[in-house]
Amino acid sequence: MSQRVFNFCAGPCTLPLEALEEAQAEFVDFKGAGMSLIEMSHRAKEYDAVHQEALALLREVFGAPAEFEPLLIQGGATLQFAMIPLNLLTPGAKAGYVMSGSWAKKAFADAKPCGEVYEAWSGADEKFTRMPASDEIKVEPGTRYLHITSNETIGGIRFSAWPEVSVPLVADMSSEYFSRPIPWEKFDLVYGGAQKNLGPAGLAVVFICKSIVEGLNPNLSAYLRYGPHVDNQSLYNTPPMFSIWIMGKVLKWIKANGGLSAMEAAAEEKSALLYNVVEGSGGFYNSPVKASDRSQMNVVFTLSSDKLTAKFLAESNAAGLKNLKGHRSVGGCRASIYNAMPKAGVEALAKFMQEFQAANG
């Protein structure tokens, strides 16, 4: 086996090694069943135990109140961009979208064919380098929900404080899911792709407030309605069993490592290590992001030239610090430091950044 690298990819991304090794050991013969888990019926008792445990852990680890139901739906956050307005925007209702960056723009574009939506705030003029204050968000009368992207993976910004508005929030939390607790009373629905903090790609996790399910649009095909997923505990059709299985292992790892409060504390500590290097570099490294809105999951920074950036990326890669290139739409560098990124990885990056500056500053 080759040495395990530090993988700073924005997602899919590094997962707990223990979860991977456990899955590997069980992969061909699941607990003596004489077959792999992925060969089983999704109605088999062995799979059902895996499925129900994953649902229970989602609730427990995220601290979701009883009125919220976790749903496991394929298609990633991208399909949710459609399902949310299709379900929630019944006739006469509209929705506001906070335009905070690349992912908010996608969510908004996908909502347009589904109902009446509007921009409640836009950071476009400031190149998406900060989140709005609550009083900057314009909520129009008749608004069913305000959609926010709580952490922008590409821009590297997040809502450090949640918006105070008069309507329910719907939040895409994909790239900071399960890294901080949330004030549930503000939300009708919270969602995210699993492939950052929760597990492999192939799955979105949606927490929906059960009291809204009855009022959703009934005139949709079954998979696109939340109702059948709620009624069938996410077993309306064959679920993505592998992704759910691994997610369960990742959730167990989060729980064993102190749960959400420990993840949040670690995220603060790890991101501070990197932001401190940036701030202390005297301008060798720069953060384009307003200090109070800096993501604790996706640390974006720039160097003074494309040439220096290329050198930084080549040398960090050679040093086993992988996938530090910023998103192709913005350039620069980005270190995604999700829950499963060990502190040692972030320390190694911080040290590398300082050494690189000493050699090239």
Added chain:
Amino acid sequence: MSQRVFNFCAGPCTLPLEALEEAQAEFVDFKGAGMSLIEMSHRAKEYDAVHQEALALLREVFGAPAEFEPLLIQGGATLQFAMIPLNLLTPGAKAGYVMSGSWAKKAFADAKPCGEVYEAWSGADEKFTRMPASDEIKVEPGTRYLHITSNETIGGIRFSAWPEVSVPLVADMSSEYFSRPIPWEKFDLVYGGAQKNLGPAGLAVVFICKSIVEGLNPNLSAYLRYGPHVDNQSLYNTPPMFSIWIMGKVLKWIKANGGLSAMEAAAEEKSALLYNVVEGSGGFYNSPVKASDRSQMNVVFTLSSDKLTAKFLAESNAAGLKNLKGHRSVGGCRASIYNAMPKAGVEALAKFMQEFQAANG
């Protein structure tokens, strides 16, 4: 490791052992990358090679002409029940559905909210025990496509000959996908969930005729349109990388074992072994299905009483012949014998059936 059983589950189902063992070996460290495949960016060169190889193998193994594009879409066949009418039923168009059983009924129910659809034939009065002859299918003027379920997993029937109609066919082939070649000129779109002959759950494979893409409904969110999937080679958003990886291995296994013609010949031989036991049992076992329309993938049979059925299921299970219970909606027994079910498994079942009859007949 416990002994590998013969798993007759209707899906998810038995997969080639070689594919599972190979994936297990590569699981934690993918080809020396220092990380698992499921931890990689879907834009990484290692994953891209896996992705492109899977697409190429889908084309090659299924013998798809150049004008058909294979798409990898989450949500299973169930999401396709919505996407097909949403995309194809532009204003003024309607679609006919052949009501051949449980899955056709689901496809039809899910199409209703999306456009004008009608029943072109129904086998309900005959309890879905046969497929229609071509002249029984009533195609109305203005029909954009005729939807068929080429093999009904629960009823155990299939189209042994393809319908001769004046409009393009759209076929749900889920439970017999990649077990027989198809006359491509008849189809605009062919689809199926992967979790029978192709791999793990979490993926539908759609073959779409490229010439129809431009005329599809543009007024849908991105994930629900076929266009973005075609334009981005099924990388519009993060794909279900694990399921695609394993599917590639299963396709290689099909190719190495003689391809589609060998799979078809094996399916004929394996299903005949079981149907011959049923036919030769003097009524101890019965097939409810018209002889010419019997599925080669899902062999449905009954015994004379619920008590005897229960005994058969208990004893076969104890003998390592797993998951022979018929679907809860129809009862009886069902042996699903997909591509990866070895002939030895079918022979063992045939022998068990004869011995059970000798002991209980």
